[in-house]
Amino acid sequence: MNILVTGAGGQLGRDVVRVLGEQHEVKGYTRAQWDVTDEAITWKILTNTRPDVVVHCAAHTDVDRSQTDTAEAHRVNGRATRQLASACGILGVRLVYISTDYVFDGKKEDGYTELDRPRPINVYGRTKRLGERWVQRCCPQHMILRTSWLYGTHGRNFLSAVLSQAKQGGPLHVVNDQRGCPTYTRHLAQMIDRLIRLQAQGTFHTAHTGSCTWYQFAAAILQHAGYTDIDLQPISTAALDRPAPRPAVSVLHSVRIPKLGLSPMPDWREGLAAYFRDRQEGEET
Template identity: 90%
Template sequence: MNILVTGAGGQLGRDVVRVLRAHHEVKGYTRAQWDVTDEAITWKIMTITRPDVVVHCAAYTDVDRSQTDTVEAHRVNGRATRQLASACGILGARLVYISTDYVFDGTKKDGYTELDRPRPINVYGRTKRLGERWVQRCCPRHMILRTSWLYGTHGRNFVSAILSKAKEGGPLHVVNDQRGCPTYTGHLAQMIDRLIHLQAQGIFHTAHTGSCTWYQLAAAILQHAGYTDIDLHPISTASLGRPAPRPAVSVLHSERIPKLGLPLMPDWREGLAAYFRDRQEGEEA
């Protein structure tokens, strides 16, 4: 298939391009190559390339900055998604929209399935939920993939930040009252490939199984990296005083993926181990 990937310079976009190229003709566009907020450029690229599938990885993902930069967050996650979804709907392309666990409020202690009602509590979550609704309204052939706590071998993320601070010697103070599903972008890209192959449609939760807190994730990262002498301390979310509220529980469960005959994504610990293997291979290459 002819597949376009927006946000191809980001940590997920790079892995999506790499994985999909094994089976399809893929063109990845970085932000400099395709500003998704420019409607004229979106229509030009779409009408020239006539893709079968568009994987929309481009997004405004700074959760705290979204609280004050609301206009830009809505412009990228809302309006730009509407423009792309409209183009896909008119041209008959399938749209894969990457969404987030932050569309939920975090009050359901055992986590959320695709059947649970979204109720975002911060601007980032609200703009991503708005993007979901535009996709549903404008593009009949769509997949909405909600994922959680993404990290990859490219770019900055929680894992790279912990490793950087550990290299400085610590100590580390990490939140221990938020629970989610850390998800490795390499594994998520493989799931996207499988779902595209099956021509799946609708909403799917695509995160690693199992769950942990940020503190527990940090402990696992330090263990993998061999930093056994770093002082790691649990703290509360409130103690950070961040602008954007976070859901206390944003664990994602999928009821729909097994119904397609696909296995669930592996446990988050397996994803972290794969990250370190791929990171080492990249450094040795």
């Protein structure tokens, strides 16, 4: 298939281009190459390339900045998604939209399936939910993939921040009252490939299975990296006093992926182990 990827300079976009490129004709566009907020550029790229699929990884993902700069979050996550979804719908292009666990309010203790009603509690979550609705409304051939707590070998993320602080000797103070599903971007890219091959449509939860708190995730990262003497302290979300509220529980379960005959993504601990293996192999080469 001929596949275009927006946000190809980001941690997920880079892995999507690499993984899908093993079997498909893939063109990744960085923000400089395709500003998704520019409707004219979106139409020009789509009409010139006539792709089979667009994987829309580009997004405004800074949760706290979204809370204080709501106009920019709406411009990127809302309006730009509407423009892209409308163009894909008119041209008959399949659209894969990457969404988030933050479309939920975090009050359901056992986590959320695709059947649960979204109730975002911050601007980031609301704008991503708005993007979902535009995709559903404007592009008949679509997939909405909600994922959680992404990390990868490229770019900045929670994992890289933990390792950076550990190299400086710590201490680390990490939130222990938010629970989610850390998800390795390469494994997510592989799931995207499988879903595209099946020509799946609709909304799917695509995160690693199992769950942990940020504190537990940090502890596992330090253990894998060999930092056994770092002072790691649990703290509350309230202690951080961040602009945007966070859902206490953003665990994602999928009831739809097994119905397609696909195995769920592995446990988050397996994803973390795979990350460190890939990182080691990359350093060796």
